[in-house]
Amino acid sequence: MTAPALQATGLTKTFRGPGGETVTAVDGIDLTIGSGEIVAFLGPNGAGKTTTVDLFLGLTSPTSGTIEVYGGAPHRAVADGRVSAVMQTGGLLPDFTVGETVQAIAALHGRPERVDVVIERAGLGPLAKRLVKACSGGEQQRLKFALALVPDPDLVILDEPTTGMDVGARQEFWDTMRADAADGRTIVFATHYLAEADAFADRTVLMAGGRIMADGPTAEVRAAYGGQTMTLRPPAEVVGPHGIDPAWLARVRAAVAPLGITDVEVSSASLEAAFLALTGDPTTPTTRTTRPEEALR
Numbered sequence: 001m002t003a004p005a006l007q008a009t010g011l012t013k014t015f016r017g018p019g020g021e022t023v024t025a026v027d028g029i030d031l032t033i034g035s036g037e038i039v040a041f042l043g044p045n046g047a048g049k050t051t052t053v054d055l056f057l058g059l060t061s062p063t064s065g066t067i068e069v070y071g072g073a074p075h076r077a078v079a080d081g082r083v084s085a086v087m088q089t090g091g092l093l094p095d096f097t098v099g100e101t102v103q104a105i106a107a108l109h110g111r112p113e114r115v116d117v118v119i120e121r122a123g124l125g126p127l128a129k130r131l132v133k134a135c136s137g138g139e140q141q142r143l144k145f146a147l148a149l150v151p152d153p154d155l156v157i158l159d160e161p162t163t164g165m166d167v168g169a170r171q172e173f174w175d176t177m178r179a180d181a182a183d184g185r186t187i188v189f190a191t192h193y194l195a196e197a198d199a200f201a202d203r204t205v206l207m208a209g210g211r212i213m214a215d216g217p218t219a220e221v222r223a224a225y226g227g228q229t230m231t232l233r234p235p236a237e238v239v240g241p242h243g244i245d246p247a248w249l250a251r252v253r254a255a256v257a258p259l260g261i262t263d264v265e266v267s268s269a270s271l272e273a274a275f276l277a278l279t280g281d282p283t284t285p286t287t288r289t290t291r292p293e294e295a296l297r
């Protein structure tokens, strides 16, 4: 039988906090991810997503429990080129061109024949002669993605790959990813953007406090935890830079209260209800119109 891409059992990681206290970043995760799955790890800041990704990549060791990647130690899978990562920050040389960067990494891997294919796959053809430092944040992330593809890995792990990108760049990045995933690569990504999990992942693992709060097909996670909600789109004139006009919210509250409505959420993100219900996180991403304090109760 073929080993799953990732298998975690009782996976736990603790750190010592600034005051000497124990911080449990990952708290007894059991998880199996099969080949070809596209899985989002979704959760608020501090949920344990980055630590989980680090454990998957062998960048840190579990305090207890086990993690296997293709049936072996994570660092082995990385060394064998079966697993690649696109991390949040760092890693590029600013004075290389995009093309030189890909060539250098391909040479390190002994895979010079991969240069053209990964440049094309990451949509970097028109940028090949541009210096890395002249590339936008989104373009640099696409370059990192290209580098991750050099060994032709079976599994790509991305830790919040679109952090800092504007909406257009984010869209472009995921279009690139989607085209690549169509080839059957296993993709695991951490995000706190609900819309990214919703749009891109077949399966969503919702994390909070180091634990898995929900795990299933993205549509099911949404349906099971999103509950029955009524979503309103406010008129544009009541949405300002600081969110929805509180006076308008008060008028809506007054208008619906006599109808027996106790909970109306103004939202444009369909996983939002699941996220809030399970994590109670007040720093919700995606849009200004989805913050819990703007829900009408």
Ligand SMILES: Nc1ncnc2c1ncn2[C@@H]1O[C@H](COP(=O)(O)OP(=O)(O)OP(=O)(O)O)[C@@H](O)[C@H]1O
Residues within 6 Å of the ligand: 015, 016, 017, 023, 024, 025, 043, 044, 045, 046, 047, 048, 049, 050, 051, 052, 192
């Ligand atoms: N090296 C460390 N030392 C001490 N505490 C840590 C360390 N790394 C992470 N933590 C703590 O572990 C918890 C989980 O952090 P982690 O970075 O894994 O969360 P995250 O879900 O990736 O958050 P974010 O979305 O902000 O990146 C947090 O409380 C964090 O402060």
